[in-house]
Amino acid sequence: MKNPLLLAKEDYLPSPLMPVAVADRAPQPSFPPHTHEFSEIVLVWRGNGMHVLNDRPWRVTCGDMFYIRDHDCHSYESVNDLVLDNILYCPERFQLAIGWAELLPPDNEQHQSHWRLTTRGMALARGVIQQLALESRKTDLLSIQLTEALFLQLVLILRRHRYAAGQDNRLPDGEQLDLLMSALQSDSGARFDLATFCLHHQLAERSLKQLFRQQTGMTIGHYLRQLQLCRAKYLLRCGDELIGEVAARCGFDDSNYFSVVFTRETGVTPSAWRQRFERAERPAFALKR
Template sequence: MVTAPLRLAKADYIPSEQMPVAVAERTPQSSFPPHVHEFNEIVLVWRGNGLHVMNDRPWPVTCGDIFYLHADDCHSYESVQDLVLDNIIYCPERFQLALDWQQLLPARNEGCWRLTTRGMALARGVIKQLEVESRKSDLLSRQLTEALFLQLALILQRHRYASDLPWQLPEGEQLDLLMAAIQGHIASPFDLATFCLQHRLSERALKQLFRQQTGMTIGHYLRQLQLCQAKYLLRSGDLLIGEVASRCGFDDSNYFSVVFTRETGLTPSAWRQRFISGGEAHRLHNAKG
């Protein structure tokens, strides 16, 4: 029996019926079951790591990740470790400024974005102001809250980049350069020494910076990306296990099965069978044989 997700109400997070925006600080964010909202939400991750499952697709998250969620997007948090984030809650129907918000905020189901280090610093300052003003209920505070939300939306638009696409990042954004490079090597080996030589960076210092900001090693982060991609491919397509392994950076499908089983508690085949019908499972089993 499938349990319906929790539904979070506006009144529990935005006490004033007129206020369009609120900030829900999560320091830390604990594991949280699947839920939907009566409001839209922007999630900005500041520190730590965990697994964010959005509309049944898992995403490994750490500092700099951004998610734009609509009211009926279902998401949850799992396997969290010192995860610190802010939820920017907003109700589009309460906005008073005559703006095309669809042009300022990404369309739904566009996956995960990342924010540059410079963008994180700018966004953090605006969010602190937004948190103060959104707790009030007078007209001026409501207007200022919406203006601050507009400022935040513009900062995110200017400083974000798609995590799964090549991007020219500003010089000096060491962590962002590294994140973009790692996410571009899910299906192929990533050589940190070569990357550091190419960008004239200290390998030791970069490892320390990554561990400090994310709470995990570079190798662990890459492995989480590979496993999340494997979960998505196993659930959403009919690729053979060996093909999934290859697309996720594993040359040996047996080793892939060992790693996947160790991390999830299920074999790749058992994971897939959770999401497909009996007839389709039988077809895939025959094709594999």
């Protein structure tokens, strides 16, 4: 693959002193692989699309959040009314004497990039980002200082209200979409039964389906299938398991049916997908088993 685009600081930040900027994408179009001279936080508000981060595909929708380091490579594909905010930041420009290293992910391959943000957290973050967008467009000293203070407030909100799929998340009562997303993302290889989930959490199945489609632009079944296929793409590219084993890990009992679904969605067979990358250097990071 040819070298990705490099996005420069001077094209996105109004002055050499401004540490933060907000780039709203409403909607976010498809965008080729790129890196930056800055780091960024990505918050997804609505719609859905394929976000590829360091060769790993993620089907993103409302509430998804990513920490992107300056040397990370990512892109957007197959977008559908995808609305998000990019909060760009340059740590070397920070002036507040606080422990940024404790609040932002470290610059190494082991940090967790992908999180979910609760419904309450999204509401709080949206208000701060609106203020941040206004102040970060200015160049006077007071605005620069206020921008960094607002960014600190945003980072603290994200730390308090983010949660990770597959972990013991203590989500607020009544946050139906958060509970559902956490269950769906916990393990796309496990069978998910919506009726059982709704009975356990005392939720109305029909209302939950409507809420999910309204916020994401997808049905629950389609979203779950996309999660399974994203996992399969990554396993085929970065692992050496047999295709039948990949199918089983991604929730398909029949490897032939898996091949049919994979080919229909991607345009190539699982074997052809794997062969695309066999000669390329595999990523240094490996899928956690």
